[in-house]
Amino acid sequence: MLPSDLGDVYVSACGELTRLCPRLVPSPLWGISLANIANMSPYIADAMCSGCGDAVRRVRDWWFSLNRNGPCEVCGAPGAEIDEEWDYVVKGNEGIAVITHLRRLCRNCHLAKHQGYAKVHGLSEAAINHLARVNGVDVSTARRIVREVFGVWHTLNGVNWVVRINNDIGLPSDLRVKVEELMNTMLSMHCSRWDGWFHCLNTGGVCEKALQETLQLLKDVEDYDRLISTVEERLEKAGITVLKDELLFLINQNEVRRLLLMGRLDDDMLYVPVIGGKWMVFIRRRDIYGKVFIEIINELIRRDLHYESKTLFNPRDNEGGIPLIFYVPSFLALNVVINVANVINEVLIRYGIRTKAYFKPELFTNKSIYRGTTGLKPYIYIANVGKGD
Structure with missing residues (x-):
């Protein structure tokens, strides 16, 4: 009516x-x-x-x-x-x-x-x-x-x-x-078109969870060397490769150092655009990319891990694959980083897809650090996800 x-x-x-x-x-x-x-x-x-x-x-x-x-x-x-x-x-x-x-x-x-x-x-x-x-x-x-x-x-x-x-x-x-x-x-599902992307927004409490986990990690470690070794130890144990040079470069950025220092004192100082990041996978088949994307989102929502996601609204010719992007509020919220990667892995296994997932910090995007533009890789973590038939 x-x-x-x-x-x-x-x-x-x-x-x-x-x-x-x-x-x-x-x-x-x-x-x-x-x-x-x-x-x-x-x-x-x-x-x-x-x-x-x-x-x-x-x-x-x-x-x-x-x-x-x-x-x-x-x-x-x-x-x-x-x-x-x-x-x-x-x-x-x-x-x-x-x-x-x-x-x-x-x-x-x-x-x-x-x-x-x-x-x-x-x-x-x-x-x-x-x-x-x-x-x-x-x-x-x-x-x-x-x-x-x-x-x-x-x-x-x-x-x-x-x-x-x-x-x-x-x-x-x-x-x-x-x-x-x-x-x-x-x-x-809080999804819409935005600048050529199909964009779905947070529907749960993962942001607060990630920032609290980040704050706890900052309180637990004594210095930046210990921070890097802790990140490497935790993620490598979960099967995620840490690129130490790129991680060190990220942590040494003035915005991050200042934020991490203040974050030890006051969790309100933690700022997602500086410490946030995203898992990215690339799917070559247009006929299934939508189903894979929506299934990952639904599983993230079910586990209260969904923060923000996007893929192309209508991909044309993407020889390198169609990007599926899943945001994480903090690159130091290690449990959230691991669990989001696990969800991506589980869904890709169901589709018989084997590929890599790359975790790119938002600050790298903001500083235009892309493949081939600097001596750095444009990501700090890599996970092998899915498997073939």
């Missing part, structure tokens, strides 16, 4: 901006749209819900058949984008996001509609000016309404959302139901 009788949360703003109204997307819904479903890998979709891969293929055919070449339905300029109009209805802490209809917009109207995007990219003035012009209001009025819209948006980010699609959107009934299922499965 669509809750149109309850009213859209942006009704006040849209009552003043009647031709083009900016409805900001709540952050839990970022990256979830018909446009993104149309560009999604069917192999990821199939891993999320049965039959959803076929639904993605059908949506792709439908989406790219829509006419983008006519006049903008707001201002009459040449059209460029198919825009999804969403209503957001909230009751208590529960919300329903409804795709109500589609319309063709020019680039300027599309920018004016998406004020959040405009703000992030430094285009707010142009977006607000165009919003005022097409709605026939002065710029100060448009600016006031946009401020009010952002105020409403802030209240929506803690809401539990479900997605619905209007019956007359243009999708066959069976396809509409399947797309709703896919979108809501993505929501429940």
Whole structure:
């Protein structure tokens, strides 16, 4: 049932901006749209819900058949984008996001509609000016309404959302139901498209667990030499190779040394972007990469080890394999590092895949330490995972 009788949360703003109204997307819904479903890998979709891969293929055919070449339905300029109009209805802490209809917009109207995007990219003035012009209001009025819209948006980010699609959107009934299922499965797993990646966020308490383990390790060792030997001893015992030169280089970075020193005194000083890292494996088969990725995530969630994961949203030609990436909040949370590697290993065994997993610190990424760019390898730990038939 669509809750149109309850009213859209942006009704006040849209009552003043009647031709083009900016409805900001709540952050839990970022990256979830018909446009993104149309560009999604069917192999990821199939891993999320049965039959959803076929639904993605059908949506792709439908989406790219829509006419983008006519006049903008707001201002009459040449059209460029198919825009999804969403209503957001909230009751208590529960919300329903409804795709109500589609319309063709020019680039300027599309920018004016998406004020959040405009703000992030430094285009707010142009977006607000165009919003005022097409709605026939002065710029100060448009600016006031946009401020009010952002105020409403802030209240929506803690809401539990479900997605619905209007019956007359243009999708066959069976396809509409399947797309709703896919979108809501993505929501429940905190997954969405982000800069070309299929990105799934933390749903448990592993961050706190990892930081506490890091703090305890720092309190237990007396100096950095002892720290390195402890890391090597613990991980080698678990079958994980430690690259000592790369680990020493990491620990000697000013950001890490300062953080580790302060972390001994106050665990609030531990900062994930400095001590975090990620396990990476590369899968050559596109037809199974989605299933492997989702199975690893589900197992990490079950063991309260899932922090953040990503893979390509729709890989094309990846001769070196498709990256599956699983983040760990601290390279010194050795139990978490080991246990995440074990989960990756167990799932790859089920698929008969033998490969290596590489642990890359976030600081290496931030400092652009990649293969071949320095004398260092771009990772500090290596694990042999999976096995052949």
